[in-house]
Amino acid sequence: MKIILWVLALGLWSMVVLAEGDRYQLQVDGLACPFCAYGIEKKLSHLEGVEQVTTDVANGRVTVQMTGGGILEEVQAKRAVQAAGFTLRSFIREETGE
Amino acid sequence: MNQTIFRMAMVLMTVLWSWQTRAAPVTFNTALPVAEGEFIHRELLVVMRSGDDPSGMNRDMAVSTLVSVLGYGISGKLALFGALPYADKKLALTMNAMPLERSSDGFGDLSLFGRYTLFQRDAPGQTFRIAVFAGTEAPTSDDHENDNLGRLPPPLQSGSGAWDGFGGVVATWQILDYQLDGQIAYRNNGKANGFEAGDQWRLDGSLQYRLWPGTLAADTRGFLYGVLEANLIHNDPNRSNGEKDENSGGTTLFLAPGLQYVTRRWIVEAVVQLPVSQNLRGTALENDYVVRSGFRWNF
Numbered sequence: 001m002k003i004i005l006w007v008l009a010l011g012l013w014s015m016v017v018l019a020e021g022d023r024y025q026l027q028v029d030g031l032a033c034p035f036c037a038y039g040i041e042k043k044l045s046h047l048e049g050v051e052q053v054t055t056d057v058a059n060g061r062v063t064v065q066m067t068g069g070g071i072l073e074e075v076q077a078k079r080a081v082q083a084a085g086f087t088l089r090s091f092i093r094e095e096t097g098e
Numbered sequence: 099m100n101q102t103i104f105r106m107a108m109v110l111m112t113v114l115w116s117w118q119t120r121a122a123p124v125t126f127n128t129a130l131p132v133a134e135g136e137f138i139h140r141e142l143l144v145v146m147r148s149g150d151d152p153s154g155m156n157r158d159m160a161v162s163t164l165v166s167v168l169g170y171g172i173s174g175k176l177a178l179f180g181a182l183p184y185a186d187k188k189l190a191l192t193m194n195a196m197p198l199e200r201s202s203d204g205f206g207d208l209s210l211f212g213r214y215t216l217f218q219r220d221a222p223g224q225t226f227r228i229a230v231f232a233g234t235e236a237p238t239s240d241d242h243e244n245d246n247l248g249r250l251p252p253p254l255q256s257g258s259g260a261w262d263g264f265g266g267v268v269a270t271w272q273i274l275d276y277q278l279d280g281q282i283a284y285r286n287n288g289k290a291n292g293f294e295a296g297d298q299w300r301l302d303g304s305l306q307y308r309l310w311p312g313t314l315a316a317d318t319r320g321f322l323y324g325v326l327e328a329n330l331i332h333n334d335p336n337r338s339n340g341e342k343d344e345n346s347g348g349t350t351l352f353l354a355p356g357l358q359y360v361t362r363r364w365i366v367e368a369v370v371q372l373p374v375s376q377n378l379r380g381t382a383l384e385n386d387y388v389v390r391s392g393f394r395w396n397f
Contacts, residue, residue: 032225
């Protein structure tokens with residue numbers, strides 16, 4: 001019985017983890033205060049498939065978490081960062097799901 | 099009494115013209131951006147007192163103004179702003195040993211202006227930008243108010259009745275530890291009801307230094323800045339019915355220490371503008387102080 005419960009729990013955990021979308025790390029130049037960060041977060045949040053955007057002002061890093069199956073193209077990210085008034089330095093995809 | 103009041107108009111314009119800001123400096127503009135398609139709302143309470151009267155008339159001018167500003171980002175480089183003040187103005191003085199008080203309150207003239215980023219150089223944790231701005235103040239408010247002594251003089255009117263134009267250049271250098279802003283601006287005042295306020299030149303500088311937190315972390319959500327600003331403001335003499343008022347205009351240097359707390363969504367701020375040098379023409383009523391406090395928020 002215990003084994004079955006463990007298998008079920010593992011299966012449930014796997015489903016949650018596997019459903020999580022990709023994560024992207026954006027390095028943004030020109031970002032030097034919290035108030036400016038909000039504009040970037042809003043522009044990126046409006047993109048389709050984006051689940052969460054968090055900004056690390058200290059390191060100029062913006063993390064974009066996608067929903068399952070969501071894909072962020074670099075050109076989209078660059079456009080959103082430019083629209084907020086800043087410059088995209090680098091764009092890295094971190095695979096967390098699939 | 100009208101000459102005295104004309105001179106006060108210069109002070110009022112100085113006080114009210116600094117609403118055109120987004121983030122950063124409290125008393126003037128910045129070159130930092132408003133994100134495309136996003137809004138910024140600012141409320142600024144300006145309390146001004148001028149009571150150092152060399153004329154012996156015991157003049158005392160007090161003006162409290164709430165300025166509402168809405169900014170909208172057309173693109174990452176172009177932003178439009180609208181500003182509408184609501185002012186409560188009181189002038190107390192003594193004439194023939196009789197104390198008098200004249201006052202008014204109401205919405206002032208609406209200002210509309212745009213700002214465009216001409217130059218932008220971004221690097222990790224820092225940015226340098228130069229922007230130009232230009233706009234107009236439209237005669238949207240009442241400029242024919244009366245009290246029991248008759249028609250109120252121009253500075254006590256809610257509106258000027260004239261179209262005014264203004265413009266300038268602002269530069270911003272921001273890094274994680276501090277921010278520097280500098281601005282040069284000019285304002286051309288129009289004529290209405292026989293009165294034309296003198297044009298204005300101003301040169302402004304601002305330092306915002308991060309006091310807290312001392313060390314930044316990935317989860318830092320807010321900065322507390324110590325603020326020190328300087329405003330060098332020159333006003334040309336006013337003209338009344340075509341005649342230059344030799345007792346109006348002059349040059350004032352303000353220093354403005356203050357604090358500003360900045361988060362992702364909002365900013366709260368307060369400074370006190372203290373006149374450290376006033377070279378005014380004639381017997382102009384000098385400024386005592388100007389207090390500016392308010393908030394801004396992204397939405």
